[in-house]
Amino acid sequence: MCANTRANKWLFSILFVVFSAVSFAKPLVIAHRGASGYLPEHTLEAAALAYMQSADYIEQDLVVSKDGHLVVLHDIYLDSTTNVADIFPKRHRKDGRFYAVDFTLQELKSLNVHERRNKDGRNVFPNRYRGQAHYTLSTFDEQFELINELNRQFNRHVGWYIEIKAPEWHKQEGHDIAQLLVTSLKQKSLNKMDANVYVQCFDWAHTKRLRNELGLNTKLVQLIAENSWQESTTDYEFLKTEDGVKAVAKVANGIGPWIPQLVNLSDDKPTSTGYRELAAKYGLAVHPFTFRKDQLPKGVTSDQALDVLFKELQVDGIFTDFTDTVMLYLERNE
Ligand code: CA
Numbered sequence: 001m002c003a004n005t006r007a008n009k010w011l012f013s014i015l016f017v018v019f020s021a022v023s024f025a026k027p028l029v030i031a032h033r034g035a036s037g038y039l040p041e042h043t044l045e046a047a048a049l050a051y052m053q054s055a056d057y058i059e060q061d062l063v064v065s066k067d068g069h070l071v072v073l074h075d076i077y078l079d080s081t082t083n084v085a086d087i088f089p090k091r092h093r094k095d096g097r098f099y100a101v102d103f104t105l106q107e108l109k110s111l112n113v114h115e116r117r118n119k120d121g122r123n124v125f126p127n128r129y130r131g132q133a134h135y136t137l138s139t140f141d142e143q144f145e146l147i148n149e150l151n152r153q154f155n156r157h158v159g160w161y162i163e164i165k166a167p168e169w170h171k172q173e174g175h176d177i178a179q180l181l182v183t184s185l186k187q188k189s190l191n192k193m194d195a196n197v198y199v200q201c202f203d204w205a206h207t208k209r210l211r212n213e214l215g216l217n218t219k220l221v222q223l224i225a226e227n228s229w230q231e232s233t234t235d236y237e238f239l240k241t242e243d244g245v246k247a248v249a250k251v252a253n254g255i256g257p258w259i260p261q262l263v264n265l266s267d268d269k270p271t272s273t274g275y276r277e278l279a280a281k282y283g284l285a286v287h288p289f290t291f292r293k294d295q296l297p298k299g300v301t302s303d304q305a306l307d308v309l310f311k312e313l314q315v316d317g318i319f320t321d322f323t324d325t326v327m328l329y330l331e332r333n334e
Pocket residue numbers: 059060061163
């Protein structure tokens with residue numbers, strides 16, 4: 001090997017080390033509804049697969065059953081992910097929807113969970129799980145037990161990233177989901193800042209209430225929607241301003257924005273909207289949703305999308321349906 005080549009190799013390895021060292025800190029990989037890219041979302045099977053794909057946190061969206069149990073389900077409705085219309089055809093409300101809160105846990109457990117479907121019955125993500133096996137809804141207690149038992153046996157510290165869905169609506173239905181969660185976390189000795197728990201909420205009034213009134217002591221994340229989604233009565237435009245971010249930083253540890261709130265995707269080259277930097281200025285972690293390798297902008301590869309999120313924006317974590325894809329990317333970019 002000539003001296004010149006050796007020098008080049010040496011220089012390259014130094015540059016590589018320097019670049020790697022300054023590229024980005026190890027972000028959290030949050031398995032969005034478990035390994036939902038491969039198995040029906042929020043089932044115990046999807047949580048177990050996400051665990052084995054080395055997620056740092058596994059997400060649980062929570063709703064309440066008629067008899068007051070915390071059930072892991074993304075929608076307040078059962079229509080899109082279960083066979084409720086076949087099993088209980090008359091149990092819908094006037095709007096034609098089947099609400100989880102109208103069913104006891106025993107009834108919910110009799111349902112089959114399938115891939116998320118559109119109103120016309122087709123799978124939302126056509127290349128994901130296509131089988132007919134019987135999957136069931138899971139409770140928060142079961143997902144706690146599963147991850148806790150796997151942690152014990154594998155000597156790992158995978159965490160729970162828990163969202164309370166529609167807390168104001170649940171209150172009107174007679175269930176205080178925020179209170180139920182705090183009680184449950186206390187029973188599990190998880191209501192502390194150093195527990196492997198994040199609690200997330202779209203409703204700003206309830207985020208404040210969790211911290212200031214209900215005594216939630218875990219890490220807390222304010223989710224950021226768009227006002228047009230009608231996710232809650234929260235004014236998300238305010239939460240995007242500096243005063244809004246300052247207010248969030250008084251009660252929460254991070255924000256969970258939608259990726260397009262962080263990146264101007266319409267430009268030729270993706271650029272930051274400045275929201276990530278604003279959050280960082282007030283000490284808030286930024287965990288955007290959702291990286292899906294089967295729903296990337298046209299002509300964009302997984303690596304290109306993850307480069308933008310991790311190297312340019314330097315987000316602190318990411319929600320993904322594809323934990324394995326993100327972990328492989330992070331290994332290559334260590
Ligand atoms: Ca969620």
